[in-house]
Amino acid sequence: MTKPYPTPRLTKKEFAERRQQLMDMMEPNSIAIVPAASMKVRNRDCDYAYRQDSDFYYLSGFEEPEAVLVLAPGRDHGEYVLFCRDRDREMEIWNGYRSGPDGVVKDFGADDGFPFSDLDDILPGLIEGRERVYYAMGSKPAFDRQVMSWVNTIRSKVRTGAQPPGEFIDLDHLLHDMRLYKSKGEIKLMQTAADMSVVAHIRAMELCEPGLMEYQLEAEFLHEFARRGSRSVAYTSIVGGGENGCILHYIENNAELKDGDLVLIDAGAEYQYYAADITRTFPVNGKFSEPQRALYDLVLKSQIAAIKTVKPGNHWNEPHEATVKVITQGLVKLGLLTGKVDELIETEAYKQFYMHRAGHWLGMDVHDVGDYKVGGEWRVLEEGMVLTVEPGIYVSPDDKSVDEKWRGIGIRIEDDVLVTAKNHKVLTAKVPKKADDIEALMAAAKKQRRKR
Ligand code: GLY
Ligand code: MN
Ligand code: MN
Numbered sequence: 001m002t003k004p005y006p007t008p009r010l011t012k013k014e015f016a017e018r019r020q021q022l023m024d025m026m027e028p029n030s031i032a033i034v035p036a037a038s039m040k041v042r043n044r045d046c047d048y049a050y051r052q053d054s055d056f057y058y059l060s061g062f063e064e065p066e067a068v069l070v071l072a073p074g075r076d077h078g079e080y081v082l083f084c085r086d087r088d089r090e091m092e093i094w095n096g097y098r099s100g101p102d103g104v105v106k107d108f109g110a111d112d113g114f115p116f117s118d119l120d121d122i123l124p125g126l127i128e129g130r131e132r133v134y135y136a137m138g139s140k141p142a143f144d145r146q147v148m149s150w151v152n153t154i155r156s157k158v159r160t161g162a163q164p165p166g167e168f169i170d171l172d173h174l175l176h177d178m179r180l181y182k183s184k185g186e187i188k189l190m191q192t193a194a195d196m197s198v199v200a201h202i203r204a205m206e207l208c209e210p211g212l213m214e215y216q217l218e219a220e221f222l223h224e225f226a227r228r229g230s231r232s233v234a235y236t237s238i239v240g241g242g243e244n245g246c247i248l249h250y251i252e253n254n255a256e257l258k259d260g261d262l263v264l265i266d267a268g269a270e271y272q273y274y275a276a277d278i279t280r281t282f283p284v285n286g287k288f289s290e291p292q293r294a295l296y297d298l299v300l301k302s303q304i305a306a307i308k309t310v311k312p313g314n315h316w317n318e319p320h321e322a323t324v325k326v327i328t329q330g331l332v333k334l335g336l337l338t339g340k341v342d343e344l345i346e347t348e349a350y351k352q353f354y355m356h357r358a359g360h361w362l363g364m365d366v367h368d369v370g371d372y373k374v375g376g377e378w379r380v381l382e383e384g385m386v387l388t389v390e391p392g393i394y395v396s397p398d399d400k401s402v403d404e405k406w407r408g409i410g411i412r413i414e415d416d417v418l419v420t421a422k423n424h425k426v427l428t429a430k431v432p433k434k435a436d437d438i439e440a441l442m443a444a445a446k447k448q449r450r451k452r
Contacts, residue, residue, distance in 0.1 A: 082114075281412060385419045
């Protein structure tokens with residue numbers, strides 16, 4: 001077994017700077033409230049593996065459930081208050097370590113730590129006198145009710161001079177804009193997630209052969225991710241052989257991989273709360289058929305054209321427009337679409353084969369936060385933003401409008417792209433994607449397997 005892999009983490013300073021940046025942007029005399037993710041029962045006594053809420057983690061680095069983060073700029077006893085579970089010897093023996101209110105001050109930079117069980121007693125007092133409350137209303141209904149009950153507690157005391165807040169402001173707007181711009185530390189984590197995903201995709205290409213089950217390739221990803229320090233996939237892996245590749249979010253992964261088919265794998269690791277998101281499509285037997293190769297080369301051409309447009313100053317939709325143009329032209333050339341390219345684009349005829357957009361923001365969430373339009377216009381790309389570029393062509397197995405040879409072919413190619421000061425960097429560039437390179441890699445691996 002190799003030694004543990006290097007595991008970069010964000011510093012306490014970075015979390016503190018984020019809190020400060022948010023507080024600097026908040027309106028005067030306001031307070032921000034961010035609840036932790038809740039635990040979810042999987043079955044009977046077993047919970048799903050807990051994963052902290054991205055916004056909560058972004059501001060705190062704190063991974064325990066049953067916690068609430070409060071930022072109260074200007075508060076005499078400290079601006080950063082963290083409610084968390086109390087230490088409890090019995091519970092810790094059964095369920096694991098807890099930081100407790102003293103621990104969150106000592107280890108997580110909180111100015112004040114309070115037991116979660118004291119929320120109802122303490123929070124109304126923190127809100128009272130603040131004019132505005134920043135809070136992501138609507139995403140956690142149970143917590144919404146709690147927030148309203150605290151406000152109502154204050155309202156019930158107005159005759160004694162209590163001052164309830166007059167305004168709720170959506171916290172997402174400020175926080176999600178911050179999350180869109182990745183720091184050097186964040187980029188390092190995203191590169192780490194990308195690197196382990198790269199290794200796994202190459203491994204899948206090397207090990208693939210007819211007769212394997214889709215879940216066996218999925219297992220190779222889980223193995224590579226876990227042994228490199230990833231505690232979870234960034235999203236459920238998609239391993240679709242043959243026409244399963246035409247189902248955009250296929251996750252059953254329980255069919256046999258057949259000779260002559262392609263396999264589409266969309267899989268990425270989450271590392272320290274940051275996602276990678278890679279798709280590769282390759283022949284199960286190591287060699288593209290002619291129609292597979294024709295469509296593959298077209299998707300790749302469109303992806304390369306789109307990646308070229310990723311640079312500061314260009315807008316969010318340019319990569320998508322590039323893919324639509326190249327794919328529509330190519331589909332006409334190959335005879336899958338007929339008509340004038342401009343008209344086919346105008347009427348969105350290409351959506352018969354390419355029905356999704358070319359990408360999304362990538363970060364702590366695989367479909368990350370951040371507005372795609374600002375003031376009604378597509379957002380201009382800036383240094384530090386990370387996005388995916390992932391065009392595809394999917395020919396439905398029962399699409400009688402096209403020649404039989406195309407039917408059931410599903411192809412997507414996806415990379416993660418960082419906008420740099422002057423251009424871009426493909427974080428996932430090391431997974432082969434030229435058809436010749438994939439065939440060469442698979443042929444070499446096959447040779448090795450025969451020797452053994
Ligand atoms: N893996 C989900 C996506 O590519 O958007
Ligand atoms: Mn993907
Ligand atoms: Mn994606």
